[in-house]
Amino acid sequence: MELLYRSILKPFLFYLSPERAHSLTIAFFKIALRIPFLSAWIKGAFKLEDPRLEREVFGLRFRNPIGLAAGFDKNGEYIPVMAHLGFGFLEVGTVTPRAQDGNPKPRLFRLPADKALINRMGFNNKGLDYLVRQLQKPRPPGILIGGNIGKNKVTPNDEANADYVACFEALFPFVDYFVVNVSSPNTPGLRELQEKEPLQALLQKLQDLNREKQTPKPILLKIAPDLSDAQLDDIIAIVRETRLAGIIATNTTISRDGLHTPAPLVEALGAGGLSGQPLRERATEVIRYLHERLGEETPIVGVGGIGSAKDAREKLEAGATLVQVYSSLIYEGPTLIRKIKQGLLT
Numbered sequence: 436m437e438l439l440y441r442s443i444l445k446p447f448l449f450y451l452s453p454e455r456a457h458s459l460t461i462a463f464f465k466i467a468l469r470i471p472f473l474s475a476w477i478k479g480a481f482k483l484e485d486p487r488l489e490r491e492v493f494g495l496r497f498r499n500p501i502g503l504a505a506g507f508d509k510n511g512e513y514i515p516v517m518a519h520l521g522f523g524f525l526e527v528g529t530v531t532p533r534a535q536d537g538n539p540k541p542r543l544f545r546l547p548a549d550k551a552l553i554n555r556m557g558f559n560n561k562g563l564d565y566l567v568r569q570l571q572k573p574r575p576p577g578i579l580i581g582g583n584i585g586k587n588k589v590t591p592n593d594e595a596n597a598d599y600v601a602c603f604e605a606l607f608p609f610v611d612y613f614v615v616n617v618s619s620p621n622t623p624g625l626r627e628l629q630e631k632e633p634l635q636a637l638l639q640k641l642q643d644l645n646r647e648k649q650t651p652k653p654i655l656l657k658i659a660p661d662l663s664d665a666q667l668d669d670i671i672a673i674v675r676e677t678r679l680a681g682i683i684a685t686n687t688t689i690s691r692d693g694l695h696t697p698a699p700l701v702e703a704l705g706a707g708g709l710s711g712q713p714l715r716e717r718a719t720e721v722i723r724y725l726h727e728r729l730g731e732e733t734p735i736v737g738v739g740g741i742g743s744a745k746d747a748r749e750k751l752e753a754g755a756t757l758v759q760v761y762s763s764l765i766y767e768g769p770t771l772i773r774k775i776k777q778g779l780l781t
């Protein structure tokens with residue numbers, strides 16, 4: 436499978452635009468899973484289950500600690516496909532109450548010399564009602580689903596809480612945990628919601644609603660890697676005060692430091708969040724900083740530049756309990772998930 440990806444599929448996919456390659460790959464897997472012998476082969480090739488991989492986190496049982504990061508399946512359309520690739524959990528979204536187109540294309544770029552991506556997608560998604568309809572469909576057993584929630588671009592920041600509340604209420608019956616995304620660099624002004632007062636108010640509001648439910652669900656906060664230590668300290672205080680279930684560290688970075696891709700080429704691509712290998716170290720640093728201060732009381736989901744079992748272990752050793760991947764799936768192919776699991780077992 437790996438040879439097939441490296442020698443045939445990857446060169447072909449890298450010839451296409453990244454967005455086209457993304458939809459074509461998923462379409463391929465969707466069709467293949469409908470053909471019995473191919474489906475059996477795919478499920479066999481990616482399957483690796485072992486009780487040593489299981490984790491109990493925020494009261495949920497994860498069959499393994501490797502998740503699909505948000506943004507890959509914004510509309511919840513790929514749940515069966517991604518479940519068969521061997522993830523322990525999938526995060527759908529970021530969803531906004533109303534459908535929106537996102538930024539004009541091109542808005543997703545590969546930086547092969549850095550095994551990185553730059554994106555300024557801008558929360559393109561089909562809206563809350565569509566996502567709910569996808570989540571109502573039957574799903575493969577054993578997979579946990581997180582709902583990553585955001586606000587529409589046209590919603591001013593002082594009305595943002597209503598967007599998050601609408602997403603929270605509509606998704607509540609259908610997801611296992613929530614992620615409050617205030618850290619995407621591609622929605623103007625969004626990251627201002629990471630500041631102390633607005634963040635405290637938003638998380639408190641969601642937690643109040645959550646506590647009114649018969650069985651509250653874990654709510655996590657996803658943060659940017661570009662926060663200063665002082666800003667991280669504020670986040671820590673708010674997470675404690677609102678008794679949040681956990682933190683996802685980190686989203687993409689606006690930094691362009693340390694890239695191998697020539698600077699003029701990078702500049703020509705324009706604004707956007709950088710992900711993949713160049714983000715690895717900073718994301719790990721943020722995880723370590725948070726874990727040293729929060730300890731075991733607040734589980735951390737580590738994400739940013741994980742492209743091997745060694746990278747996953749680095750995040751876990753820095754204090755993450757679970758990890759997620761996105762960019763490396765494009766460079767390493769879907770066998771990456773099995774390889775990480777195998778590596779964690781040895």
Ligand SMILES: Cc1cc2nc3c(=O)[nH]c(=O)nc-3n(C[C@H](O)[C@H](O)[C@H](O)COP(=O)(O)O)c2cc1C
Nearest residue numbers: 504505506529554685686710711739740760761762
């Ligand atoms: C094309 C693309 C779209 C993304 N969209 C979202 C999103 O909608 N919501 C979100 O919380 N993170 C989004 N992310 C960030 C990822 O979930 C992840 O935090 C980041 O890419 C770092 O992980 P990686 O280095 O493994 O890619 C996106 C990333 C990429 C590359």
